[in-house]
Amino acid sequence: MSELNILYVEDDPRAAEAVRTLVAADGERLAWEQTGTSGLQRAGAEAFDVIILDRMLPDIDGLTVVSRLRAAGVDTPVLMLSALGRSENRIEGLQAGVDDYLAKPYEPQELLARVKALHRRSSGKVHGAVIIYGAFECHVKARTGFRSGRHIALSPREFALFRYFMENAGETVTREMLLRDVWNMNFDPQTNVVDVNIGRLRRKLEDGFACPALETIWGAGYRLTTGE
Incomplete structure (x- = not known):
């Protein structure tokens, strides 16, 4: 790039x-x-x-x-x-x-x-039907996620979060970015909606795996790891 x-x-x-x-x-x-x-x-x-x-x-x-x-x-x-x-x-x-x-x-x-x-x-960056980052795969059209070939059952909101992290793979994603781009909010509703959904997604991505999937960057946000 x-x-x-x-x-x-x-x-x-x-x-x-x-x-x-x-x-x-x-x-x-x-x-x-x-x-x-x-x-x-x-x-x-x-x-x-x-x-x-x-x-x-x-x-x-x-x-x-x-x-x-x-x-x-x-x-x-x-x-x-x-x-x-x-x-x-x-x-x-x-x-x-x-x-x-x-x-x-x-x-x-x-x-x-x-x-x-x-x-x-x-820049109108458009991803293909499948986004791959490390052990993770995001099948955009099928709205499904995989880790190391294992299917991960995700709710619509969890998939939206997963796709956003895949599109920003390796970068720190802030709470404000998630509210704006995933929840379509230009303000902080002062609730724990982000934290609750991040927790659910993290549990599903990490269930049965030794390596973490989502890192908490204290004072900044979250970052998707390679999962490897």
């Missing part, structure tokens, strides 16, 4: 350097602009895979930036970062044209996971 070309619009040099280090360690490229005006110019002049946009900028705010980008026909997916993390703040961002919204402070690996998820969705 080729490296991602990411634009980061952020007025704080320390925050910009931290994100630059993070994405560079993952093999991606990052261009940095310090103001909304320069970010708009850069986004209009170059092709980027994802734009990370801070909401509070010294000249024009991030909501205005993304609104102008969309009005200009720039459809690059945008991840907005903000210390304003209430549900109404997230709704404002989504209504302005933001594709994802991450409240500060955030876990660095969650930022990286969200950037990659945005790129996958925007």
